[in-house]
Amino acid sequence: MKGFDSKFSDFPDYILGITKRFGRIVASPLWIVITQRILSFGLPHLSW
Numbered sequence: 001m002k003g004f005d006s007k008f009s010d011f012p013d014y015i016l017g018i019t020k021r022f023g024r025i026v027a028s029p030l031w032i033v034i035t036q037r038i039l040s041f042g043l044p045h046l047s048w
Contacts, residue, residue, distance in 0.1 A: 019031070 022031075
């Protein structure tokens with residue numbers, strides 16, 4: 001479980017890196033919709 005936590009803790013930094021590079025290029029509303037869809041799809045699978 002610790003291995004999973006360590007990978008998950010690195011995930012926000014990866015997202016921040018993407019948003020810093022493409023945040024100004026991609027429209028914010030579109031990015032929010034994409035992130036919400038990814039989270040709504042991923043979280044149910046991670047919750048088990």
